[in-house]
Amino acid sequence: MKDTAILLEHVSKSYRLSHQPYSSLKGILLSMFRYRRRIEVHQALNDVSLTIRHGETVGLIGVNGSGKSTLLAIIARVIRPNAGRIEVNGRVAPLLQLGVGFHPDLTGLENVYFNGIILGLTRQQIAERLPSIVRFAELEEFIDTPVRAYSSGMVLRLGFAVAVHTDPEIILMDEVLAVGDEAFQHKCLRKIQEFQHEGRTILLVSHDMNQVRQVATRTVWLHQGRVMADGAPEEVVTQYLAFTEEMERRAI
Numbered sequence: 001m002k003d004t005a006i007l008l009e010h011v012s013k014s015y016r017l018s019h020q021p022y023s024s025l026k027g028i029l030l031s032m033f034r035y036r037r038r039i040e041v042h043q044a045l046n047d048v049s050l051t052i053r054h055g056e057t058v059g060l061i062g063v064n065g066s067g068k069s070t071l072l073a074i075i076a077r078v079i080r081p082n083a084g085r086i087e088v089n090g091r092v093a094p095l096l097q098l099g100v101g102f103h104p105d106l107t108g109l110e111n112v113y114f115n116g117i118i119l120g121l122t123r124q125q126i127a128e129r130l131p132s133i134v135r136f137a138e139l140e141e142f143i144d145t146p147v148r149a150y151s152s153g154m155v156l157r158l159g160f161a162v163a164v165h166t167d168p169e170i171i172l173m174d175e176v177l178a179v180g181d182e183a184f185q186h187k188c189l190r191k192i193q194e195f196q197h198e199g200r201t202i203l204l205v206s207h208d209m210n211q212v213r214q215v216a217t218r219t220v221w222l223h224q225g226r227v228m229a230d231g232a233p234e235e236v237v238t239q240y241l242a243f244t245e246e247m248e249r250r251a252i
């Protein structure tokens with residue numbers, strides 16, 4: 001296997017936002033007299049280059065809107081960049097925004113099959129791992145209930161349980177540890193540590209700086225779609241906290 005798990009070269013992603021704020025009479029009148037609609041291009045990622053090696057646990061931090069979820073979605077190939085090159089070497093288990101990939105009308109069990117197949121397991125493999133998945137998710141009593149009736153914590157547990165049972169080489173986690181209760185968070189952290197010992201690669205988006213300090217071997221700070229710092233968690237977290245404190249001070 002190659003040494004590099006994830007390679008991003010000059011990756012950029014922009015969204016075209018078409019503003020049509022018909023929130024006031026003035027707005028409506030103005031838009032009627034405008035020749036063209038205002039199109040704004042928003043740069044969610046701006047020339048991001050990163051090399052992540054197998055076995056690294058990278059904490060990805062940054063204020064809301066800095067591009068963290070976009071970066072993970074690009075690595076998971078859920079969205080495509082406008083420019084740049086990506087290389088991903090290894091089986092990816094994406095734990096992206098809560099509930100993505102879950103069908104509310106299907107039961108927990110049906111969703112396990114649905115997600116397992118999407119993540120590359122065979123029906124046979126899912127059947128074998130099912131008891132362990134359900135136990136990990138602590139959903140024994142609710143596995144035949146439609147996911148619509150689940151709390152966000154239950155959806156998270158099921159998503160996490162399926163993902164960790166797919167034998168992934170690369171795990172992407174987008175703020176997933178912020179949702180569950182404390183006991184489940186501990187269980188997830190233990191699982192993450194187990195994965196680290198097995199040499200798997202983890203990319204973790206988190207707003208919990210203690211968690212980042214605790215589990216990451218490297219930290220990348222994104223701001224306005226650019227890499228602001230990349231290095232030892234302690235240093236990058238300290239820089240980031242100084243920056244956010246300064247922002248808050250200025251806002252007062």
Ligand SMILES: Nc1ncnc2c1ncn2[C@@H]1O[C@H](COP(=O)(O)OP(=O)(O)O)[C@@H](O)[C@H]1O
Binds near residue numbers: 065
């Ligand atoms: N589908 C989309 N359409 C338009 N803008 C988007 C879309 N997804 C994200 N954005 C914008 O891109 C920027 C980065 O978003 P995101 O990657 O979700 O940031 P983060 O996860 O760090 O909060 C934000 O300004 C967000 O509003």
Ligand SMILES: [Mg+2]
Binds near residue numbers: 174
């Ligand atoms: Mg996000």
